[in-house]
Amino acid sequence: MSQSTNQPAERSVPTSADVARLAGVSRATVSYVLNNTSSVRISEPTRRRVREAAEELGYVPHAAARSLRAGHTRMVLLPAVTFPVGPLHHQFFKELQWALRRLDYTVVQYGSLGLDGDEAVRAWAELRPVAVVSLGEVGLTPSGVAMLKRSGARAVITLAPRRVEGAHSLVMDQSAVGGCAVTHLVQRGRRSIGVVMPREPGMELFAEPRIEGARRVAAATGARIEPLPLSYDVESATALARGWRRRGLDAVYAYNDDYAMLLMRALQDEGIGIPDETAVMGADDLLLGRLLRPRLSTVHIDMVTGRLLAELVDRVVRDPAEAPELRDLMGARAVHRDSS
Amino acid sequence: MSQSTNQPAERSVPTSADVARLAGVSRATVSYVLNNTSSVRISEPTRRRVREAAEELGYVPHAAARSLRAGHTRMVLLPAVTFPVGPLHHQFFKELQWALRRLDYTVVQYGSLGLDGDEAVRAWAELRPVAVVSLGEVGLTPSGVAMLKRSGARAVITLAPRRVEGAHSLVMDQSAVGGCAVTHLVQRGRRSIGVVMPREPGMELFAEPRIEGARRVAAATGARIEPLPLSYDVESATALARGWRRRGLDAVYAYNDDYAMLLMRALQDEGIGIPDETAVMGADDLLLGRLLRPRLSTVHIDMVTGRLLAELVDRVVRDPAEAPELRDLMGARAVHRDSS
DNA sequence: TTGAAAGCGGTACCAT
């Protein structure tokens, strides 16, 4: 409408040249002032003029131009997770982002939904991130890591359960979770243990290592493990519960508390006694476990703070050669309540 | 160490000039081939040579250089949410990202944790996104919107409950949720209705509009509303439940199903009959509501598909003048179960 | 069909 008649300079993006012109100085001086370049002395009056000009024009530097010139970015790229992440990981991510920002990094989550493996990695590489911290949402191959490194990434860190050659793998040992659960159940006298595996795509990332840990402990203690695929809906749980007694299980470990709650309800509706007939165990120690009756036994996970990981990222970025020790990021311990 | 002796070109990032040199052509030709520029004919042998050279070097184009030259990006920036988002929003975001990618946008979530209002907006603006779709995680002011527009954003869309001047506000009317809940409760004969307000920071974004809707309906029907601050932990719920009878409430609407579950448990532990003595209502229609006893009444939310929003974003980007109709993104309806 | 060259917005070196 009246845009062209009335609006003041709504048109073009102001550049540092515009600021320079308005302040009556050179672009170099603008750069010096706005970046507080310490290696060069600019008089106070000039500084003021430049700042005022920038303010007046609403100048915002162009990140692309800056990093093009600099030859590198300060961007840390986190592949966006593809499934609803629990409060645990959410908190962890928040801390990580906050800490990275404090270290002057730009944190960006990149959604790579339609892309697979190296396609996604290539898309990341186009942004020239200085670091990539992957949870394992996307298959990171050695060649993918190489591509990132070649395009300027100084740190490629994966928290995935399995390691990737070339990347700094910080193993978040999900198998300890399953191990803890089974250890607890065996100690309480259970021998035939079902393990609920979410059918939802993407979840296998965590679910597989967890059942792997369960298997390991079972093998060591002579217990029996039976995988039980389960979709996160009432029907699937009801179906599983209906055939329950046929299976001859005396315990079940359910990936996490949400799935445990779902199955426990279905078992109760079938008249199966918990924990007498079947012990139920979850994981993640969500609040809801304490609200159920019987109260849900679970595996509590102690996650490293995001701050620590941020510092690690920073160390690796500063000196990629110095391989940091690959400390485990998680602790896991069984929490006994009433369902086991 | 032995890097300079043995490693094959692990050193520098290959540029299009490197590709050109290896293929024996000019940088222009490389650009034409790699972008399939249709306005120019390149012979098939040349194309092959260029592609092979790019492949061999592991060439990845530099997004910053490209957009600097182009004068604009294809980046859609989504401010990262600051609190754990339920399955509803997660699904919505996934769809949105997927659809935007199909329309050839680069979708990036930007975490603005330590930054407030215009600071955050400025950080976004440095990336020169072509569109910003905000849920309202950060206070988007009219001046913030102006800054984004000035730096090249052709679409600034907010889904926040409250509108922002200058932005395309696509109101996601959370107040309908609270309204539905109270309507339902009043219809079932309740008159004194508590409304649970999460104490967790960030949640007020949704919680405020929801109670506002509740207030409106209450005012229209002569019911009484009492806000009940509640932290998401057992102690807070227990404390609230202990003083329950003093308040003389015959119903409570609890922001969402998670908080409803928390409070319902505490009320039951106090021996308060549900729904006889106090009706309980949640929102979001989470699966867990059907697993509780009594089954939780709730407000079901129908969310628009992310695809639709993606198309809207695209329309606005192509022609910012054409103001699209501001259709509501949500439907809400009460689901009666056993707790009310 | 291909190449030379300008220029996008900053930064930093070298003069003045």
Added chain:
DNA sequence: ATGGTACCGCTTTCAA
């Protein structure tokens, strides 16, 4: 204390 200027990687006229 400031200004001139080359250059980062890529796209795109314009010429050849």
